[in-house]
Amino acid sequence: MSTNPSVSSPSAAAASFGSDHAAASPVRSDWTREEVALIYRTPLPELIFRAQTIHRRFHAPDRVQTCQLISIKTGGCPEDCAYCPQSAHYDADVERQGLLIPQHVISVAREAAGRGVTRFCMGAAWRQAPEGKDFDNVLEMVRGVSALGMEVCCTLGMLTDSQAARLKDAGLSAYNHNLDTSPEFYGSIITTRVYDDRLRTLASVRKAGITVCCGGILGMGETERDRIGLLHQLATLEPHPESVPINMLVRVAGTPLAEKPALDPLEMVRAIATARILMPASRVRLAAGRKQLSPEAVTLCFLAGANSIFVGEKLLTTPNPGVDEDEQLLQTLGLKPLESHAI
Numbered sequence: 001m002s003t004n005p006s007v008s009s010p011s012a013a014a015a016s017f018g019s020d021h022a023a024a025s026p027v028r029s030d031w032t033r034e035e036v037a038l039i040y041r042t043p044l045p046e047l048i049f050r051a052q053t054i055h056r057r058f059h060a061p062d063r064v065q066t067c068q069l070i071s072i073k074t075g076g077c078p079e080d081c082a083y084c085p086q087s088a089h090y091d092a093d094v095e096r097q098g099l100l101i102p103q104h105v106i107s108v109a110r111e112a113a114g115r116g117v118t119r120f121c122m123g124a125a126w127r128q129a130p131e132g133k134d135f136d137n138v139l140e141m142v143r144g145v146s147a148l149g150m151e152v153c154c155t156l157g158m159l160t161d162s163q164a165a166r167l168k169d170a171g172l173s174a175y176n177h178n179l180d181t182s183p184e185f186y187g188s189i190i191t192t193r194v195y196d197d198r199l200r201t202l203a204s205v206r207k208a209g210i211t212v213c214c215g216g217i218l219g220m221g222e223t224e225r226d227r228i229g230l231l232h233q234l235a236t237l238e239p240h241p242e243s244v245p246i247n248m249l250v251r252v253a254g255t256p257l258a259e260k261p262a263l264d265p266l267e268m269v270r271a272i273a274t275a276r277i278l279m280p281a282s283r284v285r286l287a288a289g290r291k292q293l294s295p296e297a298v299t300l301c302f303l304a305g306a307n308s309i310f311v312g313e314k315l316l317t318t319p320n321p322g323v324d325e326d327e328q329l330l331q332t333l334g335l336k337p338l339e340s341h342a343i
Ligand code: SAM
Pocket: 083, 084, 085, 086, 123, 124, 125, 126, 127, 155, 156, 157, 158, 176, 177, 178, 180, 216, 217, 247, 248, 249, 250, 251, 252, 288, 316
């Protein structure tokens, strides 16, 4: 059997991947795009089997991390991300709201911790984190949530080295900053920043000793090559992002992508399985879009190696399955929330 990565037969892909890569060197950042394509295009049952096999080597198979989001500053963003209801360039039905007060945010986190949620992510519709009073308030939020014993994540747009260092000092565990899609497709989705801007902020986050949460969105009209390109970018970050959110586009009226055809849920399964194989030690999060997925599709995503979800009625501005619905699903599947600070 050939092990040449340019071999395009799916069975050759499976055999080559299995014998050469997984056994010899489980965590790699030197994946080639061709290797990623071979994995991505493996027949689905084989792909899921391999992803699940690797998943079990690195993670407890019955545990799922629950993470709750809150939008701490909503709407009016100067960026033109075509998927986003919070961009000031579009006319989505999102009410603008200035920065919330720290006490309120901390009380929402306390309530979530009481329900067993172990990670709390605060999102702001900023192009870049501001300086001054607003940033001081974000630091206060981070200190307060961290004191509850939760993993604390923020997503505030671009950061300077100095802001990353101050967030770290305040107790920030993780920073979310997504690459969203392949470098080639990026310019069709966002024109107000470039891929390198994203990579620069990710480098500042790493330099500060904060863990990286970085993933992307499927269903924006990208090709399979773009999905492979995104996964290749993520898997060649060194070290890998500790957390990899895979979002299915939430199609929001008023945004340029509102009328895109619905994504085949099996593409989510394929992308998650590929992410699991490429980044075996990372948490792979089935992120936005769960409201649009059937329980069976979500189950396949878990089988493919997803081990983190967003819980709570709302993501940032769009709906998410209800708390009771999620508790029921996890119970039916025999999955339990991850309790401890694993990262
Ligand atoms: N403004 C900051 C930024 O863009 O980095 C932080 C907040 S932004 C809303 C966080 C992430 O949410 C984006 O990078 C994107 O991946 C995701 N997102 C936004 N709108 C989405 C949508 N309609 N469907 C799926 N994911 C979305």
